[in-house]
Amino acid sequence: MVSRIDGEIIRDVINDPRLFSGIERARSGKVQRFGKRIVQGGKCIQECDFEITPPEKSWYSKEIDGVWHWVEGCSHCNGSPKDWDYVRCDKHDVCVDCGVDREHATKSPGIDGVGAVWGCRGGWRCNDCQEQINKKRLAEAEARIVPDDEYDEMDFWHENEARCPWCKAEINTDESYDACDEEHECHECERTFKLTAEHSVSWTTIRSVK
Structure with a gap:
């Protein structure tokens, strides 16, 4: 039977003589930092005493009955998948659509040419899969755009909810x-438009009694 703590699998005891019951622990990605860290005025004046990197990136340290253990942090491995994990194991750290791992996933262009995958509910999505979603969304939005001779700007005046005057998508205001x-x-048809907030004022008068 697999041993668990708070629903997570207990992987192993951490054999490190520097650890003791009650020592402070902080997570920094997969790295576990031990000892008190002091910050004053937004500046760190004392760093943690030492750090340990777990054997697997999804494991994290947890004190159980006075003994420090490695515990599984990947919700998929624990049998209760979550939309958002702090970190996942290599097996489950894959694109939610095509299943490609991070090493082989296509990346979106980033700052200074550094690429990245797309974060989403359930994990992340590679750039190829995201591009397919973008193309489908754009095609559906384009299909809602009426020709100029059928467009009536009055259809978008003084509305309770702002809508794109091109594809009619609701706009976050x-x-x-x-x-x-x-x-x-x-955000749907990728066309530009101008937005103006329309405000109205009403008045109430009541007789004063002397």
């Missing part, structure tokens, strides 16, 4: 309550 001809790009 949480940070646009003071918008006045703000330039926006639609």
